[in-house]
Amino acid sequence: MTVTRVLEPWMMEPLERFVSEADARLTLIMTPAGQVLAQYGFTRAVDVMSAAALGAAIASSTQEMAGLLGERNFKALNHQGVRHGIFLAEMENPRGRLLALVVYGPETLAGLVQLFFEELARDLEQACPNVKPTEPVLSADFERELNNSLASLFGR
C-alpha cells in the first residue's frame, strides 16, 4: 500500500492532488537541511531519510554552483533515466524555503511534473497556516528511555 504522511495536516491535500495529477511515484517535501515534512510512496522511514539527505545535498550544491556563476539560483533540476526520472525543485513558503523531490516513471512526463509542481507550490503557500503549532515534546526523565534505546541499538 502506498503511504502518504505529512508533518502537519494542511500539507495533505495539496500533496495528494499533486501526486494524482502529476502521476508521481514518490514525492518528498523537505527543508533545505533534508528534514522531511511530507512524503508519498516510501515505505521505510530510513529510506526516506536517505533520499531526503541526497536530495538536499544536490539542491545545496546546485545553489552554491549558481552562486559561483552569479545566478540567483537554479530553481529546478531534472534527471531522466530509462525507468525513472527525478525532479528536484525549490519553492517559497511561509514556513521558509522548501524542496520537493519527485520520482516519476514513463507513465508521465517531466513537463507535467514541472507544471503540477508549480501548482503544488501555490497550493502549499495558500494552505499554510500563520501559526506554527507548539506542544510539549519530551518528558523530563527521557534519559532512561534514551539509554535503553541506545543500549538495545548496540546490543548491550
Added chain:
Amino acid sequence: MSLVNFTTREITCKIVYYGPGRSGKTCNLRYIYGKVPEERRGKMVSLATEAERTLFFDFLPLELGTISGFATRFQLYTVPGQVYYNATRKLVLQGADGVVFVADSQARQLDENIESLQNLQANLIDQEVDIRTLPLVLQYNKQDLPADLILSPHELDEALNFRELKSFAANALKGNGVFETLKGVSELVLRKLSEETPV
C-alpha cells in the same frame, strides 16, 4: 533543527561528525552501521572519492526507538575533513542539531585539530549559530596508538576543550568510545529539545 511530527509522534534529529581529515569520522559511522540491527538502520550512503576519502558526506539514518512516546530517529552525517572541501562542509552542517568533533589524538595532528575546531566555529557563525548553544561533544580518537605518538585525553582537553564539554576517549576502528560518544551527544540534543518545548 530537530523535526517534531505531532501527528505521527516522531522526532528526527541531525547529528554531524566534524573534524580534520583522517581523524576517524567515517570510521565512527561504519562501526555504528556494523553494530546496529538491520531493521533499525538504513543504508549507509557514502559520497566518497575513489580513494575512499569523504567527498561530500557519509550518511546513516538510525531508528532509536520510542522516547517519551515519540518514535525517535537520528540522521548521522560526516563532513569531509580535508581543508579544500569547506564549501561542502558548510552545506552538511546546515540545520545540525548536534555535533561530534572527532579529534585525531596523534601529537603531530594537534594543529589540524585546532584548525578544524576553529573552522567549525567559523562555519557556525556563518550560519548564525552560536557554538555555545549548540550541543557539542569531543571525541579523542586513536587512543589505541602507542603512548609516545599521542596526546592523552587530559592533554587534548587542555588544548581543545576550553568550554569543558563532554569528551570521550575512543578507538573508533575497534568501537571503543563510539557508543559513549553517540550517547553523549544524543543526551545533549534531546535535552535541548526538551528545554525548548518545556512540559
